[in-house]
Amino acid sequence: MTENIVKYPPRGRTRAVKRFLGQFLRDRGAQVGLVCLVFFLIVAAMPNMLVGPLQTAINATGDFLAPPSGQHLLGTDEVGRDVLNLIVHGARISLTIALLATVISLVVGSTVGMASGYFGGWVDTWLMRITDFFFVMPSFVLALIITPVVLEVMGRSGYILGFRLSLFVIITVIGMTSWSFVARIVRSQTLSIKERTFIDRARVVGSSNLSIMVRHILPNLVPQIAANGALVVAGAIYIETSLSFLGLGDPLQPSWGTLLSLAQRAGAASAGAWWYLGAPGVCALMVSLSFVLIGNALDDTFNPRRRAIP
Amino acid sequence: MAGQASRNFMSRRLGLALIRAIVTLLIVATLNFILFRVIPGDPANMLLAGARSSVTAEQIEAQRQNWGLDRPLFPDQVVDYLWASLHGDLGYSFKFRGRQVADLIFERLPATIALVGLAQIIAILGGVMLGLYAGWRRGGAIDNIATVSSLALYSTPAFWLAMLLIVTFSTVSGWLPGYGAYSPSASIASVDRLLDYLKHLALPVAAVALGLIGQYVVVARAAMSEVVTEDYMVTARAKGLTHRQMLMHHACRNAMLPVVTLITLNLGYVVAGAITVEAVFAWPGIGGLTVEALNARDYPVLQGIFLLLGASIVAANLLADLAYGILDPRVR
Numbered sequence: 001m002t003e004n005i006v007k008y009p010p011r012g013r014t015r016a017v018k019r020f021l022g023q024f025l026r027d028r029g030a031q032v033g034l035v036c037l038v039f040f041l042i043v044a045a046m047p048n049m050l051v052g053p054l055q056t057a058i059n060a061t062g063d064f065l066a067p068p069s070g071q072h073l074l075g076t077d078e079v080g081r082d083v084l085n086l087i088v089h090g091a092r093i094s095l096t097i098a099l100l101a102t103v104i105s106l107v108v109g110s111t112v113g114m115a116s117g118y119f120g121g122w123v124d125t126w127l128m129r130i131t132d133f134f135f136v137m138p139s140f141v142l143a144l145i146i147t148p149v150v151l152e153v154m155g156r157s158g159y160i161l162g163f164r165l166s167l168f169v170i171i172t173v174i175g176m177t178s179w180s181f182v183a184r185i186v187r188s189q190t191l192s193i194k195e196r197t198f199i200d201r202a203r204v205v206g207s208s209n210l211s212i213m214v215r216h217i218l219p220n221l222v223p224q225i226a227a228n229g230a231l232v233v234a235g236a237i238y239i240e241t242s243l244s245f246l247g248l249g250d251p252l253q254p255s256w257g258t259l260l261s262l263a264q265r266a267g268a269a270s271a272g273a274w275w276y277l278g279a280p281g282v283c284a285l286m287v288s289l290s291f292v293l294i295g296n297a298l299d300d301t302f303n304p305r306r307r308a309i310p
Numbered sequence: 311m312a313g314q315a316s317r318n319f320m321s322r323r324l325g326l327a328l329i330r331a332i333v334t335l336l337i338v339a340t341l342n343f344i345l346f347r348v349i350p351g352d353p354a355n356m357l358l359a360g361a362r363s364s365v366t367a368e369q370i371e372a373q374r375q376n377w378g379l380d381r382p383l384f385p386d387q388v389v390d391y392l393w394a395s396l397h398g399d400l401g402y403s404f405k406f407r408g409r410q411v412a413d414l415i416f417e418r419l420p421a422t423i424a425l426v427g428l429a430q431i432i433a434i435l436g437g438v439m440l441g442l443y444a445g446w447r448r449g450g451a452i453d454n455i456a457t458v459s460s461l462a463l464y465s466t467p468a469f470w471l472a473m474l475l476i477v478t479f480s481t482v483s484g485w486l487p488g489y490g491a492y493s494p495s496a497s498i499a500s501v502d503r504l505l506d507y508l509k510h511l512a513l514p515v516a517a518v519a520l521g522l523i524g525q526y527v528v529v530a531r532a533a534m535s536e537v538v539t540e541d542y543m544v545t546a547r548a549k550g551l552t553h554r555q556m557l558m559h560h561a562c563r564n565a566m567l568p569v570v571t572l573i574t575l576n577l578g579y580v581v582a583g584a585i586t587v588e589a590v591f592a593w594p595g596i597g598g599l600t601v602e603a604l605n606a607r608d609y610p611v612l613q614g615i616f617l618l619l620g621a622s623i624v625a626a627n628l629l630a631d632l633a634y635g636i637l638d639p640r641v642r
Contacts, residue, residue: 129333132330132334133334133337136334136623136624136627137334137338137620137623138579138582138623140582140583141582141616141619141620141623144582144585144600144612144616145341145342145345145612145613145615145616146345148604148607148609148612149345149346149348149349149609152349152350152607153348153349153350234465238465238467241467241470242467242469242585242586245467245469245586245589246585246586246589246600246601246604247601247604247605248604257467260467260469260470260473263473264473264589264590268473269473269476269477269480269481269488269590270476270480270481270488270489271481272477272481272482274474274477277470277473277474277477278474281466281467281470281473281474284467284470285462285465285466285467285470288465289461289462289465292461292464292465293461
């Protein structure tokens with residue numbers, strides 16, 4: 001069975017991957033994006049080792065809204081918490097929300113797109129109707145109305161895997177509302193892939209629809225899914241930051257958006273506390289920018305349609 | 311004959327777009343209805359909650375009948391709700407007791423339109439031209455600067471930009487006000503008042519416009535750099551046209567297509583995007599209302615805003631479809 005599906009001989013596949021990596025890593029944007037991303041992933045992986053446990057109003061050490069100094073490299077907030085401590089812990093929360101939301105949206109988007117393109121007919125018609133709705137309505141607008149209601153229904157307290165329930169609500173809502181773009185692209189790719197000979201061959205051998213989709217079509221969709229996945233993460237960060245800024249985040253596990261919301265409520269802008277509102281914003285900007293750069297570089301590498309300029 | 315056929319085709323296209331728009335709006339309204347009813351607790355209990363101790367069960371039951379809550383959810387209540395929404399009856403606000411949601415929204419709409427409209431005009435003038443030029447001179451100094459800064463602007467949350475603008479131009483330098491729409495001391499004299507309003511408008515407009523500029527530069531540049539590789543540009547050059555003629559007659563017209571589509575689509579989206587910016591400046595528009603409603607869990611107002619955003623997005627999509635049909639001769 002497996003012999004039938006391998007398209008490249010093993011060495012050829014390794015070479016293809018190597019060539020891809022070589023071209024991808026030569027892109028300046030990809031380099032910047034990857035370095036930046038690795039930095040934030042390391043920070044998010046071990047916040048306790050880097051800056052100690054998350055400070056609260058009770059164990060805060062500094063003055064109120066103190067500017068950066070040797071002791072507090074990024075100053076303090078309105079209750080005396082160290083801003084560096086807050087944004088390092090915020091990195092873990094923001095990145096978790098963005099990445100998990102992206103996983104959900106990629107799974108939903110690929111499933112819907114693949115089923116739609118593969119089965120065609122009324123399945124296609126109805127799935128695309130639904131996709132159209134989510135395509136037209138921006139994820140932020142949908143999340144803005146759905147999140148408060150779901151929070152009201154589920155409650156904010158309770159923990160799942162060490163994260164507050166309200167964060168899971170945000171993750172799910174963002175994931176379930178931002179998949180339409182992926183679904184459209186996956187569908188159009190599936191439409192062309194399913195006409196290829198190797199799909200017919202698999203069908204003749206007696207593979208089921210599910211196994212054709214998972215084993216033969218899905219591997220060929222990886223480039224599109226990866227390139228768009230990076231852009232979905234950037235979008236998810238934007239939406240999460242905006243929602244949390246409007247007060248839908250969780251103050252007990254503050255993401256960067258929640259920190260910005262706290263800064264706004266404390267009047268940091270009119271008090272001139274640039275360190276307090278600057279730090280979380282710079283982090284959100286850098287992470288989202290590096291995902292955009294990586295997404296663009298992936299897209300460029302997979303679509304080498306770069307012709308000379310006249 | 312050909313004209314007749316193409317006109318038929320156009321009207322069919324528009325008809326389909328119109329049906330799609332209506333269906334989308336119906337889904338938005340239905341979602342509104344479902345979300346509100348998912349919240350635990352009966353609406354009658356919720357509305358009378360403040361006076362629970364002094365309200366008897368019979369009174370609640372009477373009120374339920376009065377509001378039609380005793381009838382089946384589907385189809386009776388849904389149809390009632392959709393019918394009322396269609397007539398502009400969006401119910402009453404929780405927070406602003408006794409005020410109609412529709413009135414609240416229409417009161418706030420002009421401030422948002424002023425903010426978003428002005429920002430849109432500035433972004434179109436600045437962003438599109440810069441993007442087209444950057445795409446035309448790909449790899450040049452201006453292109454490099456424009457690409458990097460527009461990508462950065464594109465990934466920056468607009469409300470954070472707004473906070474930075476306040477710190478720089480309001481708190482530190484004191485040039486412009488960073489809060490509200492009018493100074494408390496402003497006189498009633500019309501010219502002074504207008505100037506005061508414009509001063510307050512400056513920073514919010516800048517924040518929204520900068521975000522839009524990032525988007526327009528990215529798209530206009532991509533469109534233009536696609537166009538310059540097309541065969542007809544080679545033909546144009548072979549005909550001996552000057553750069554200026556090539557740019558004006560061939561490149562710009564073709565590159566404008568995706569840009570115009572984006573601009574029209576944005577007409578619907580920017581209202582939503584401006585919500586967070588308005589929250590930063592306490593701008594008395596739809597965004598300010600959204601934040602107040604979110605904090606007070608004022609669901610009727612949130613529903614009304616959702617309907618408004620949905621309607622503006624759907625309308626913008628319809629407009630984009632129309633514009634595309636007019637601009638692209640291949641669709642005609």
